Amino acid sequence: MPVDGAADHGVSEAVYLTDPDGNGVELYRDRPEAEWPRDAQGNLAMNNAPLDLRALLAEAP
Secondary structure, eight states, rough: EEEEEEOOOSSSEEEEOOOOOSSSEEEEEOOOOGOOBBBBBOBBBBEEEEOOOHHHHTTTT
């Protein structure tokens, strides 16, 4: 199934697909809160960076 997009949001990683009926599907995993990006004041600093799909697949058993 083709991947429509993939993003690293800092707090989660997401892969976006379209199912055979045309519905958008998001598969994601939350990162542990201890890994969430924070700014100098400690506020959450989410982002929308490209997800490294090759690195993600390399982690699979």
